[in-house]
Amino acid sequence: xxxxxxxxxxxxxxxxxxxxxxxxxxxxxxxxxxxxxxxxxxxxxxxxxxxxxxxxxxxxxxxxxxxxxxxxxxxxxxxxxxxxxxxxxxxxxxxxxxxxxxxxxxxxxxxxxxxxxxxxxxxxxxxxxxxxxxxxxxxxxxxxxxxxxxxxxxxxxxxxxxxxxxxxxxxxxxxxxxxxxxxxxxxxxxxxxxxxxxxxxxxxxxxxxxxxxxxxxxxxxxxxxxxxxxxxxxxxxxxxxxxxxxxxxxxxxxxxxxxxxxxxxxxxxxxxxxxxxxxxxxxxxxxxxxxxxxxxxxxxxxxxxxxxxxxxxxxxxxxxxxxxxxxxxxxxxxxxxxxxxxxxxxxxxxxxxxxxxxxx
Amino acid sequence: xxxxxxxxxxxxxxxxxxxxxxxxxxxxxxxxxxxxxxxxxxxxxxxxxxxxxxxxxxxxxxxxxxxxxxxxxxxxxxxxxxxxxxxxxxxxxxxxxxxxxxxxxxxxxxxxxxxxxxxxxxxxxxxxxxxxxxxxxxxxxxxxxxxxxxxxxxxxxxxxxxxxxxxxxxxxxxxxxxxxxxxxxxxxxxxxxxxxxxxxxxxxxxxxxxxxxxxxxxxxxxxxxxxxxxxxxxxxxxxxxxxxxxxxxxxxxxxxxx
Numbered sequence: 148x149x150x151x152x153x154x155x156x157x158x159x160x161x162x163x164x165x166x167x168x169x170x171x172x173x174x175x176x177x178x179x180x181x182x183x184x185x186x187x188x189x190x191x192x193x194x195x196x197x198x199x200x201x202x203x204x205x206x207x208x209x210x211x212x213x214x215x216x217x218x219x220x221x222x223x224x225x226x227x228x229x230x231x232x233x234x235x236x237x238x239x240x241x242x243x244x245x246x247x248x249x250x251x252x253x254x255x256x257x258x259x260x261x262x263x264x265x266x267x268x269x270x271x272x273x274x275x276x277x278x279x280x281x282x283x284x285x286x287x288x289x290x291x292x293x294x295x296x297x298x299x300x301x302x303x304x305x306x307x308x309x310x311x312x313x314x315x316x317x318x319x320x321x322x323x324x325x326x327x328x329x330x331x332x333x334x335x336x337x338x339x340x341x342x343x344x345x346x347x348x349x350x351x352x353x354x355x356x357x358x359x360x361x362x363x364x365x366x367x368x369x370x371x372x373x374x375x376x377x378x379x380x381x382x383x384x385x386x387x388x389x390x391x392x393x394x395x396x397x398x399x400x401x402x403x404x405x406x407x408x409x410x411x412x413x414x415x416x417x418x419x420x421x422x423x424x425x426x427x428x429x430x431x432x433x434x435x436x437x438x439x440x441x442x443x444x445x446x447x448x449x450x451x452x453x454x455x456x457x458x459x460x461x462x463x464x465x466x467x468x469x470x471x472x473x474x475x476x477x478x479x480x481x482x483x484x485x486x487x488x489x490x491x492x493x494x495x496x497x498x499x500x501x502x503x504x505x506x507x
Numbered sequence: 508x509x510x511x512x513x514x515x516x517x518x519x520x521x522x523x524x525x526x527x528x529x530x531x532x533x534x535x536x537x538x539x540x541x542x543x544x545x546x547x548x549x550x551x552x553x554x555x556x557x558x559x560x561x562x563x564x565x566x567x568x569x570x571x572x573x574x575x576x577x578x579x580x581x582x583x584x585x586x587x588x589x590x591x592x593x594x595x596x597x598x599x600x601x602x603x604x605x606x607x608x609x610x611x612x613x614x615x616x617x618x619x620x621x622x623x624x625x626x627x628x629x630x631x632x633x634x635x636x637x638x639x640x641x642x643x644x645x646x647x648x649x650x651x652x653x654x655x656x657x658x659x660x661x662x663x664x665x666x667x668x669x670x671x672x673x674x675x676x677x678x679x680x681x682x683x684x685x686x687x688x689x690x691x692x693x694x695x696x697x698x699x700x701x702x703x704x705x706x707x708x709x710x711x712x713x714x715x716x717x718x719x720x721x722x723x724x725x726x727x728x729x730x731x732x733x734x735x736x737x738x739x740x741x742x743x744x745x746x747x748x749x750x751x752x753x754x755x756x757x758x759x760x761x762x763x764x765x
Contacts, residue, residue, distance in 0.1 A: 203761075243762075246592075246595075246596050247595075248592055248595065248596070248761075248762040249761045249762065250759070250761065266598050266599060266600045267598050268598075269596055269597060269598050270597075270598040272596065274592075274593060274596035275593075276589060276592050276593060276596075278589065279589070279593065280588045280589040280590055281590055281593065282518070282522065282590060284521070284522055284525045285521075293514060293518055294593070294597065296510065296511075296514040297511055297514055297515075297594065297597040297598070297599055298597060298598065299510055299511070299598070338593075341593060345597075351596075
């Protein structure tokens with residue numbers, strides 16, 4: 148498949164068993180990563196995930212439950228890549244595997260060319276977990292000082308950098324307040340502050356707007372847009388479609404632990420996403436059969452109305468021309484670009500995307 | 508010291524310092540030491556010895572309580588609350604994290620023993636004819652013992668729940684003080700199987716009586732320098748082994764999604 152840069156995706160077919168690594172803690176054998184013709188390996192590549200799989204054991208008998216399987220994608224510098232999926236789709240597991248918080252059963256993750264198990268690779272990564280929780284006994288400033296030291300950055304710049312980041316997230320007035328007195332929105336903002344503290348090349352944000360009130364969501368969204376405009380590479384997971392539409396360049400939709408579709412959001416206004424509804428009065432035809440210029444496949448007659456649905460602008464234009472030519476009155480026209488939400492629902496309702504199948 | 512280790516150790520130390528339980532135990536220790544000063548006049552002719560004995564035992568007991576109850580939950584608490592994920596998402600290794608937590612708790616221990624030791628020396632100083640710097644040797648041995656117990660509790664906290672970690676550590680503390688007796692009993696009284704079991708217990712559990720020279724110190728004997736050196740090597744060796752094993756277990760642990 149071909150996706151316009153900056154994100155490239157290859158839906159993974161099941162890996163040959165020889166490519167699947169053993170249990171966690173052993174060296175991971177990289178799964179083969181297909182590349183687009185002419186794509187230079189690693190050019191501008193910030194994150195590469197290939198054939199990632201993880202299952203968990205649950206219950207008394209420790210039966211394996213699939214977390215994710217065959218997840219592969221690459222994210223290039225400056226891209227905003229969103230992982231969309233309902234709860235339990237595997238978004239957080241994918242992120243946890245990338246950060247080595249859980250050990251994948253199979254697959255390869257490379258952050259700026261380094262294996263993700265090498266902890267130094269995380270020096271250039273900022274991470275905000277879902278429902279962030281920090282040391283409550285610290286103040287906002289003390290917390291950022293703590294994370295700054297963990298990044299091993301020059302101590303003489305600490306105060307200036309912490310001030311800068313506090314200002315960026317609008318937390319300057321609360322820098323001296325203990326975290327136990329922070330609201331959820333404030334915790335989210337201080338969480339974002341620690342994520343951007345080291346001026347990372349890659350930001351990984353797990354549900355950054357979950358649980359926030361509308362004002363908090365807007366503030367965080369604006370902050371993410373700022374970071375996007377600064378050219379940061381961002382991976383965010385969410386199930387809030389409008390937020391993704393507003394921030395992301397590319398979306399990967401997960402279902403049942405698989406990345407089943409990747410879509411370039413800029414290209415979504417064509418083809419798939421357009422719907423027009425027109426209504427006519429059947430009296431205009433004097434009780435006779437419907438005229439042949441109406442697309443029979445998409446026409447329904449009910450409740451004293453004739454409804455026609457078209458799925459592209461050209462078809463709508465042609466239909467309106469015919470109405471004009473045959474002097475037929477149009478009772479109503481309703482057009483809308485069906486966006487990511489419709490795509491998400493379509494992908495989720497597509498039986499090809501259900502258990503055991505991967506679709507593009 | 509590695510920068511990350513120092514940061515993690517200081518953070519753990521600050522957390523325990525701001526923990527009310529730590530303060531309560533510290534205050535309680537102070538009260539116990541003070542009560543020794545009040546009770547000792549009742550024991551005619553042996554005031555100094557009683558005071559020193561109760562004081563040293565109290566220091567060991569309160570140090571043990573802090574190490575066991577703070578140590579058993581400090582890693583699990585961060586796992587449960589999720590504070591650990593933002594730390595390990597930074598360039599911090601898991602073994603480094605665990606060692607940082609261990610050192611932080613040891614810093615708490617040192618501070619606590621230092622405060623209690625100072626209070627003890629002041630009270631001893633106020634009792635005529637009792638003051639001696641030989642008590643510092645006893646303080647040091649108590650510190651080594653509790654360092655080893657700290658490593659034991661960190662080891663258990665990576666494998667089992669906080670309650671079990673605390674129980675197992677207290678078990679090691681009790682058996683560790685009896686291990687020489689268990690071995691001797693096995694040799695003198697038991698059959699072949701009992702002898703084997705007592706040998707296994709002796710070598711599997713650290714012998715904590717190595718650090719218990721409190722009785723001798725109270726009765727006027729100084730701790731020999733050679734003993735201090737061997738005890739240091741013994742404590743550091745055991746702690747290093749326990750922390751290495753704990754680090755390996757922790758490195759394999761799934762931090763999310765279990």
